[in-house]
Amino acid sequence: MKAPCLPFATPIRLAAIGIFLSAAAAPAQTDVAVNGSFETGPGVSNVVVIPQGSNSIFGWTVVDGDIDYVGSYWMPANASVSLDLNASDSAGGVAQLVPTNVGDWYEVVFAMSGNPVGGDVAKTMDVRAGSVGQSFSYDTTGNTLADMNWVDKSLWFQASTTLSEIRFVSGDMPSAHGPALDNVRVFEYDFRLQVEEHPSGSPVSVCALGATPNATVLIAYSFVGAGPIGTPFGNLMVSNPYSSLALPQTDASGNTCLDVNVPPSAFGRDVWVHAFDDSTKTFSNGVAIVLGP
Numbered sequence: 001m002k003a004p005c006l007p008f009a010t011p012i013r014l015a016a017i018g019i020f021l022s023a024a025a026a027p028a029q030t031d032v033a034v035n036g037s038f039e040t041g042p043g044v045s046n047v048v049v050i051p052q053g054s055n056s057i058f059g060w061t062v063v064d065g066d067i068d069y070v071g072s073y074w075m076p077a078n079a080s081v082s083l084d085l086n087a088s089d090s091a092g093g094v095a096q097l098v099p100t101n102v103g104d105w106y107e108v109v110f111a112m113s114g115n116p117v118g119g120d121v122a123k124t125m126d127v128r129a130g131s132v133g134q135s136f137s138y139d140t141t142g143n144t145l146a147d148m149n150w151v152d153k154s155l156w157f158q159a160s161t162t163l164s165e166i167r168f169v170s171g172d173m174p175s176a177h178g179p180a181l182d183n184v185r186v187f188e189y190d191f192r193l194q195v196e197e198h199p200s201g202s203p204v205s206v207c208a209l210g211a212t213p214n215a216t217v218l219i220a221y222s223f224v225g226a227g228p229i230g231t232p233f234g235n236l237m238v239s240n241p242y243s244s245l246a247l248p249q250t251d252a253s254g255n256t257c258l259d260v261n262v263p264p265s266a267f268g269r270d271v272w273v274h275a276f277d278d279s280t281k282t283f284s285n286g287v288a289i290v291l292g293p
């Protein structure tokens with residue numbers, strides 16, 4: 001069977017297959033983290049060391065070692081406070097239990113930087129979310145206390161319990177100048193859209209994960225922008241004009257994938273993609289990629 005060609009797929013308005021566009025406002029994406037910007041905590045002017053085991057940052061426990069609670073010492077990513085996960089030569093961290101629905105997907109997004117004053121130029125942070133773990137690195141070259149060049153990073157997990165631990169631990173040891181953390185957000189999705197390009201630029205693998213088993217998932221894509229277009233079921237995160245296609249029926253786990261061939265003439269174009277579970281009438285996360293190798 002020939003896979004549809006993304007830029008030339010038959011343009012079918014989603015309105016014709018179940019979504020009725022309206023001006024209805026959609027609810028904001030749910031963030032299940034508490035105090036993710038660390039603003040509610042002990043008083044701080046410059047820097048305060050918080051010992052392992054402390055719960056003085058609301059919603060968080062300091063784990064593995066001491067950390068620095070950083071106020072005006074350097075520029076935070078969000079609001080007034082951020083963290084250095086190393087204090088006094090110890091590699092520390094913070095952890096929080098977030099409420100999760102079994103089977104739902106969660107994207108943990110956080111701002112990362114690194115202490116520019118000392119230690120290794122490259123900082124490492126080990127992040128765990130549910131049963132998923134990933135190590136993140138950050139190069140502090142060029143950073144100053146006034147310009148920390150915060151970068152958003154993220155990882156995904158599918159919840160298997162009603163409480164899931166989110167854990168950020170320094171990978172730099174021993175050092176008093178570690179990775180910096182701020183603005184943690186944990187976004188909840190009924191199911192996940194994953195779009196991955198083959199290194200050569202084609203095909204693009206479009207997958208829906210954790211949707212309704214044995215059911216239909218629709219894909220909308222646009223070369224114009226991220227929308228939003230209001231619908232009775234939430235915001236469709238693509239701009240007009242957009243096209244759509246149906247993925248193969250989901251399997252018993254609610255997963256389905258389609259390889260979409262992309263002609264070289266489309267390389268370099270931006271595409272915005274969003275998925276819709278036609279059984280539960282819910283949207284996935286939105287994805288934006290640049291086509292091509």
Ligand SMILES: [Ca+2]
Nearest residue numbers: 037078079081
């Ligand atoms: Ca903050």
